[in-house]
Amino acid sequence: xxxxxxxxxxxxxxxxxxxxxxxxxxxxxxxxxxGIASSNGAQNNPTGAALSGTFTGFQSPGxxxxxxxxxxxxxxxxQISEVASLSTLVSNFVQxxxxxxxxxAGPTGQKGLFTRNTSATVTGSQFxxxxxxxxxxxxxxxxxxxxxxxxxxxxxxxxSQDAIPTAQTVTLTPAxxxxxxxxxxxxxxxxxxxxxxxxxxxxxxxxxxxxxxLLGAFxxxxxxxxxxx
Amino acid sequence: MKPYTYAFLxxxxxxxxxxxxxxxxxxxVGYVTQTLAPNQxxxxxxxxxxxxxxAGVIDAxxxxxxxxTEVNFTTLLQAGATYVLELPGGVIQEVTAWSGxxxxxxxxxxxxxxxxxxxxxxRKADTISSLFGASNSAGLTSxxxxxxTLCDTIQLFNGSxxxxxxxxxxxxxxTGWFDEGGNPAADKPVIYADGVYVKRVAGxxxxxxxxxxxxxxxxxxxxxxxxxxxxxxxxxxxTLGNSGLQNFISQSPDGDTSTVDTVQVQIAGGAYxxxxxxxxxxxxTGWFDEGGNPAxxxxxxxxxxxxxxGAAKPFTLSVPSSYSSx
Numbered sequence: 121x122x123x124x125x126x127x128x129x130x131x132x133x134x135x136x137x138x139x140x141x142x143x144x145x146x147x148x149x150x151x152x153x154x155g156i157a158s159s160n161g162a163q164n165n166p167t168g169a170a171l172s173g174t175f176t177g178f179q180s181p182g183x184x185x186x187x188x189x190x191x192x193x194x195x196x197x198x199q200i201s202e203v204a205s206l207s208t209l210v211s212n213f214v215q216x217x218x219x220x221x222x223x224x225a226g227p228t229g230q231k232g233l234f235t236r237n238t239s240a241t242v243t244g245s246q247f248x249x250x251x252x253x254x255x256x257x258x259x260x261x262x263x264x265x266x267x268x269x270x271x272x273x274x275x276x277x278x279x280s281q282d283a284i285p286t287a288q289t290v291t292l293t294p295a296x297x298x299x300x301x302x303x304x305x306x307x308x309x310x311x312x313x314x315x316x317x318x319x320x321x322x323x324x325x326x327x328x329x330x331x332x333x334l335l336g337a338f339x340x341x342x343x344x345x346x347x348x349x
Numbered sequence: 350m351k352p353y354t355y356a357f358l359x360x361x362x363x364x365x366x367x368x369x370x371x372x373x374x375x376x377x378v379g380y381v382t383q384t385l386a387p388n389q390x391x392x393x394x395x396x397x398x399x400x401x402x403x404a405g406v407i408d409a410x411x412x413x414x415x416x417x418t419e420v421n422f423t424t425l426l427q428a429g430a431t432y433v434l435e436l437p438g439g440v441i442q443e444v445t446a447w448s449g450x451x452x453x454x455x456x457x458x459x460x461x462x463x464x465x466x467x468x469x470x471x472r473k474a475d476t477i478s479s480l481f482g483a484s485n486s487a488g489l490t491s492x493x494x495x496x497x498t499l500c501d502t503i504q505l506f507n508g509s510x511x512x513x514x515x516x517x518x519x520x521x522x523x524t525g526w527f528d529e530g531g532n533p534a535a536d537k538p539v540i541y542a543d544g545v546y547v548k549r550v551a552g553x554x555x556x557x558x559x560x561x562x563x564x565x566x567x568x569x570x571x572x573x574x575x576x577x578x579x580x581x582x583x584x585x586x587x588t589l590g591n592s593g594l595q596n597f598i599s600q601s602p603d604g605d606t607s608t609v610d611t612v613q614v615q616i617a618g619g620a621y622x623x624x625x626x627x628x629x630x631x632x633x634t635g636w637f638d639e640g641g642n643p644a645x646x647x648x649x650x651x652x653x654x655x656x657x658x659g660a661a662k663p664f665t666l667s668v669p670s671s672y673s674s675x
Contacts, residue, residue, distance in 0.1 A: 140388055140389040140390070140618055140619045142619055142620050142621065144621070144623070144639075146639070148605070148606075148607055149604050149605055149606050149607070149639060149641075150603060150604065150605035150607065150608075151603065151605075152605075153605075180640070180641075217618065217620065218617075218618075218620075220640075223639070223640045223641040224640055224641035224642050225641055226604055226627075226637050226640075226641025226642070227604060227627045227629070227633055227635065227637055227641075228603060228604035228627075230604065230641050233641075234640075235606075235623070235639040235640060237616075237620045237621050237622070237623060237639070238618065238620045239389065239618040239619045239620045240618070241388065285390035285392065285504070285546050285548070285619070286576055286613075286621075286654065287620065287621055289607075291607070311603070311604065313603075
């Protein structure tokens with residue numbers, strides 16, 4: 121008869137085992153969910169007043185957009201908000217698991233909603249302990265997008281999630297996410313029968329840095345004004 | 350892409366043992382291959398089963414037993430083993446005690462039994478060693494020191510958490526299946542209605558093969574509040590569309606998946622496809638996934654999760670209608 125084993129304590133000594141944590145990051149799928157739409161070319165203004173008017177959210181396959189979550193490898197939140205080139209955001213984004221398109225219409229005519237149920241290892245990775253950042257674009261890929269959106273969720277990537285077989289659901293709401301790049305939108309109707317006013321977010325274009333020639337022109341204008349005085 | 354593949358053969362007939370009336374019948378059999386991917390939890394299920402060891406008509410019942418006067422279970426069954434009692438309508442019971450012609454049932458199943466008319470089948474439950482090999486023929490990464498964070502583990506939900514089982518091999522001759530508490534676990538039963546997690550560390554994919562009988566009758570159970578870790582029981586042909594599950598879970602009138610029960614099927618990397626049943630009360634119904642895509646054809650052929658957002662409730666998982674011709 122086998123004796124009961126005496127378990128030996130083992131120190132990990134920096135050895136980690138890379139199990140896949142599962143996260144389900146979503147806007148939700150209800151009429152009251154906070155959706156995402158294209159701002160139709162508005163400039164990045166994360167702290168500005170919400171855009172009014174009618175905006176139609178992304179929808180697969182017609183206006184699919186692209187959405188993923190992860191972290192930014194070196195940009196601070198301030199730098200994200202002030203970035204002058206979309207390519208800077210794209211190159212700095214580190215994706216967790218797989219990206220995907222926004223939701224299809226489904227039975228309720230969803231628009232501007234997404235859900236990303238995907239997995240990757242947290243323990244020992246760049247993600248460990250970092251806030252979850254949601255990254256969305258108006259193109260079929262981030263590289264081809266002409267507008268982008270960055271939200272910082274209050275939820276952190278946790279090592280402990282590697283040990284849990286089911287997904288942790290992270291739902292984006294204005295209370296649970298900070299807009300870092302993009303615009304606020306006052307009302308996005310997320311289903312066909314949605315008649316309520318529910319705020320959301322819009323992808324936006326970057327505000328370019330002034331060019332050297334333009335800076336020179338400003339400088340010359342200043343000298344002219346002094347001469348006249 | 351699914352994290353596992355399977356192959357199934359509806360193969361030749363096998364003879365099963367009935368009660369002392371010596372009635373022979375044919376039973377469909379086959380084998381299933383599932384891929385256990387490294388670096389993730391693999392949610393699998395046992396979808397081909399041990400042969401029937403006893404079958405017949407229930408002669409008498411009580412709140413805690415059934416009786417078949419034509420069988421002596423004491424001489425027929427293996428002491429210490431777990432058996433699964435099956436009724437045609439789907440009720441199953443884990444049987445661990447018997448005496449003479451009487452099987453002890455853990456629950457009162459009298460509502461599902463008409464003495465003299467209701468038939469039953471009894472089959473031996475699988476165990477860790479019968480599924481994964483007494484000497485770990487499945488090839489899971491073993492542990493040399495009992496540290497379960499560094500080896501593959503088999504995880505079985507116990508109602509509040511998971512029982513964790515691993516294969517110990519110190520390289521010096523001591524081997525075997527053990528649980529986290531150091532207790533021998535080779536004979537731990539694995540009931541086919543339950544989903545099983547195989548959590549794997551780094552390594553190569555493993556082809557996990559099971560063979561046995563195909564159950565051609567439905568399987569019933571109870572959905573507890575929260576996550577339920579289940580098995581499709583049927584090895585092939587079952588989909589959300591023909592599962593009948595929509596009759597037992599809450600249905601969404603508005604597509605809001607945060608308030609409705611969901612059925613979750615594992616996909617690549619250990620993630621899940623989350624599905625729900627839509628019913629707006631105005632004639633539009635159907636299975637959809639969280640991405641808004643139709644989900645009638647989503648296959649249920651291994652482990653699955655059901656998230657029950659309400660109180661405990663019964664459910665029955667159908668078998669494909671084609672099984673009636675097997």
